[in-house]
Amino acid sequence: MTPAADPQGLTRVPVALAERSYDILIGSGLVRGAGATLAERFPGRAVAIVTDAHVGEIHGPALEASLSGAGIRHHRITVAPGEATKRFAVLEEVVDQILAHRLERGDIVLALGGGVVGDLAGFAAAIVRRGMGFVQMPTSLLAQVDSSVGGKTGINSRHGKNLIGAFYQPGLVLADTDVLDTLSTREFRAGYAEVAKYGLIDDPGFFAWLETNWRGVFQGGRDRVHAIATSCRAKAAVVARDETETGDRALLNLGHTFGHALEAATAYDGARLVHGEGVAIGMCQAFRFSAKLGLCAPMDAVRMANHLKAVGLPTELSEIPGGVGDVDRLMAAIGQDKKVARGKLTFILARGIGESFIARDVDPAAVREFLAEELARD
């Protein structure tokens, strides 16, 4: 299971999706080398860089210099940072600018940014001329290990997050591990919750490795590349089995049903709770709920929470500033989550660390009781 390394010392994770297969390249210097990489893989294509104002300011110039150096025509399209950018009006603006720059069907939309930019730009790439070229350059840890892999793209609706979008696979993902050095610690930690998730789903060895080596992941270098590559490989394997989420892929939602409810209950206010923090608490809840149902040893729930706590992630409802309301409010938020199928509650539960499974018939009354206990914890 050592990752394939290419001549430049990059780790390559292939995503096997028949004629939509593509590579994820992970490592140092990928922004600087982007021009050469794209010129080789997609000769003659123009590029629309979609980025947010924050990331564009820090990493845009290096990328543009690299593209110019390789003789690639490029244009920068800048959106505001933040979740609110994932909406129709901004999508329309991005689409309009791509067309205004006269990009053709074979040209490339390149997402330079976190999950917000990747989801939005990917959706734009999917719908302009019914599908253009698409390259992901994820710049947040969450985007590198999660949102850039698997082809889910989209925007939010007032009825819920990510309710509008397309399955649209990129032609290439370039995950430059150096760019994560400019990410805030809080955002890095939030992405780390998703890294830990892959261990919790089905890779207890990886979870144990993280318990020992997490400092190296935060610091950069080989451990970071290893953690990102392992995460991408895990997600790629699930996606290859179930591209459009009709089955297995739901495992990736470990911690997300509770997590989304917490995001909704905090009105998606990133100052109070960012997505990865919601996932961290949500995963702890999935394990505590599993323990309560007698599915999993209580010690496993304690152990996984202790690791998340060690890296500085929240693990309890009480850590959310301003609170999340009462049981009714949380239940309503859970009921609105899109993973509720035809009235029954679906949760990802666990029999232990690395032994998660899809539970499709969870009794709402048991969830209520569990949430009441959670709210009563200090």
Next chain:
Amino acid sequence: MTPAADPQGLTRVPVALAERSYDILIGSGLVRGAGATLAERFPGRAVAIVTDAHVGEIHGPALEASLSGAGIRHHRITVAPGEATKRFAVLEEVVDQILAHRLERGDIVLALGGGVVGDLAGFAAAIVRRGMGFVQMPTSLLAQVDSSVGGKTGINSRHGKNLIGAFYQPGLVLADTDVLDTLSTREFRAGYAEVAKYGLIDDPGFFAWLETNWRGVFQGGRDRVHAIATSCRAKAAVVARDETETGDRALLNLGHTFGHALEAATAYDGARLVHGEGVAIGMCQAFRFSAKLGLCAPMDAVRMANHLKAVGLPTELSEIPGGVGDVDRLMAAIGQDKKVARGKLTFILARGIGESFIARDVDPAAVREFLAEELARD
């Protein structure tokens, strides 16, 4: 080549696209029978009917009664009639209403209307929850023989028509040939241009049949069903060979490069020129241009124009009220057409009736000269 008939006397045209295969059912009484058909094919699914104010008023009640009779939950979403409806703001509104009615991923968006409604509703179905169920009930002749078949969905941009969208196949197409009786003669004729197109592309026998039997097609009954089924079969065959238009499918654009330029030159004003009329003139131009280039016998160009004239379609630029400007204006409109690949002009030309082909390297100077002659005809 006699069409497959089912017990209810309907003609079934299968569209073979592997796991995205579906049926087109053609014949009388399909609106009245929709409830039973959907209940059988898609049990337990709720339906969002997307329609325009005009079609909804005439045919909505019968469809709703049929759905209610079959115990299907349904909601009507009404948009304004006309091409201007194919825009972002209306798409957003339709998407929002589908979600407001709490339709799930397996539920059905049903397009009841012409090509405008089909393109818009199909795009909405493609992007809500990253892909819902989708059923087409085309009510214009153009929609029955062209836009409802093949999975192209989308909206317009200020940079051009249909530049934003998705390839999204329906699960079923119900083409009720009775509903065409309420279509205006002008719209029926416009759709007929596309029917004739299939003969002109590669089916000289069908073209000859139309020359003899076109009155029956306009009148209704068996000839109409035959013409629609033959058209659907022709389009389905091309689509099955080339779902995402990377090759062959371009043949379907016979008459459309000139036709789109005429629509642009008349500012998409349907009072002056509707799409099918542009296609009629455009096909005549494709044949006259082919004759001028020595590719096709001049008699074939005369013969096909005579047939279109007989059914009441325009065949000459001079028939367009208000004119279309000069050569420069038409050339500019052609240059903006999305079928222009990397600077070279692509046209569908013909060696004779039923012998069309894709010409990818047409000399712009020859087009200019031809257009000057066309503008000089009385």
